[in-house]
Amino acid sequence: MEHVDGKSKWNETLRQWNVTCYILLMTSxxxxxxxxxxxxxxxxxxxxxxxxxxxxxxxxxxxxxxxxLYVQKISTIQEKIAAVFIPDLQNPVFTRITEEIESRVKNLGWSILVCTTSDILETERQHAYEFFSHNIKSLIFVSSVAANSSENYPHYKALIKSGARMLFINGAPRNVKATSISDDELFAGQLAAEHLLNLGHRKIGFITGKRTSSPRSTLRLSAIKSEVIKHEHASVKTVYGNWGHKGGYESFAQLYKLHPNITAIICASDLQAIGVLQYCIENGINVPDELSVIGSDGIDQGDWVSPPLTSIQLPFNEIANAVSQWLNARMQENFITPNSVEILFKPNLIERKSTNKPRKGIKVETNKDT
Incomplete structure (x- = not known):
């Protein structure tokens, strides 16, 4: 898949959508x-x-x-309705992305239908077919379970062949010709590592999702390692666990037990980072004096915890604007891009109160239950 810098190449990609395309043939x-x-x-x-x-x-x-995938010709064509598929409604990231998209497209006459998949591919497939059967052809997949996978998923290809217009946010299946809009994971990892290393931290931990479910986090980890090796005596220890608050809590308990000398933690999500903060409160670890914590996503809830969470914020505005432009491009004839393209937007650092220069390091207290 070709990687394109979002701000410098977006107009060129829009031109390709509208010029270098082919007409989709509906099933007869x-x-x-x-x-x-x-x-x-x-x-x-x-x-x-x-x-x-x-x-x-x-x-x-x-x-x-x-x-x-035969669709009857009906009198009311659902041309300006898009279906958005998200894993769940509990994660603030998915609701924020959906809200940002809706706020952009409603002024353009578009309506958004939101569907949860519970991170189950078969559920996603069934819902996609159901929407398509009602002539809703603009399908937007947010953090699809098939994202970045090299496996063959014939239902995506069948939908595209039959006229579906598909967009992926935060990763697309590698064998599907579709457009993907994401944040730049390499830049996100670099931002987080640079922030902590510049503060003086040399013993850093990284908490992410399970190996099989977080291929994009692998990019972030590689960027973190690239920054760490530039500094003498610096190292990074990684733990793979579950996403969310509970996953962060449990992963940090494991990491703390194995590497009690770490002074900073990078989390692949803000919810994981909030779980780390809870563990620290319960076990007498002062943040940020003994441990610096940095999350990823930049959700509003990160400003509600104590201390307020430093985070790498997703480019919500840029992603939503790009989706809006993509939907408008879809209306100009039944065209799609001839090749897969990934539009990357750079995240930014929100510096709050959960990171500081290392002072004491974490002390091992053997009487604590981990």
Missing amino acids: LRDVAKQAGISIATASRVINHPEKVSKSTREKVEKAMGEV
Whole structure:
């Protein structure tokens, strides 16, 4: 996948969307008839006069319609409705992205339908087919479970072939020709590491999601390591755990037990970082005097905790603006980009009160239950 700097290449990408494209061909009634093993006339009767055919024939045709993604031509075309798929509503990052997108596109006449997938690919697939069957062809996937995977996911290709316009935020399947809009993970890792190293920290920990579910965090870790090796006696220790508040709490307990001399922690999400803060409160570790903590995402909740959380903020505004422009580009004929392209926007550092120069380091207290 080609990596493109967001601010310098965005206009060029929009031009490609509108100029170097090809027309999508919708599935025809002939395809339905072939799939069902019946004549075109019979398939037409099922669609236009279902009361005149047997139940078994009607069910056979309806099944074939779903298999080939046939969409009936209806009087009300849902041209300016987009479906947004997010893993869940509890994570403030996903709700913030959705709200930012909606605030941009509503003034352009677009409506947004939000669907949760529970991070289950089959659920995502079923919902995508359901929306498409109602002629909602603009599909936006946020942190899809298939993001950055090299596996073959035929339903994405089938949707695109049948006329779906697909956009991925925070990673896209590698075998699918689609546009992806994300933050620059390498730059995010560099920002976090530079901030802590410039404060004087040399023993740093990194908490991220499970190895199999966080390929983008691998980029962030590589950037952190690249900065760490520039400094003598500096090192980074990594723990892979669950996302969210509980995952941060448990991962730090594990890291603290193995490496009690660390003086700073970088978390792959703000929720994980908030979990670290809770562990520190319960175990008498002073933040930031004994431990500096930096999160990732820049959610509002990071300003509500004590101490307020230093964080690498996602470029919410830039991502939402790019989605808005992408939707408008989709309206100019049924075109898509001919090649996969990833638009990257740089995050920024929000410096609050959870990071400081190292003073004491964490003291090991063997009487504490970890």
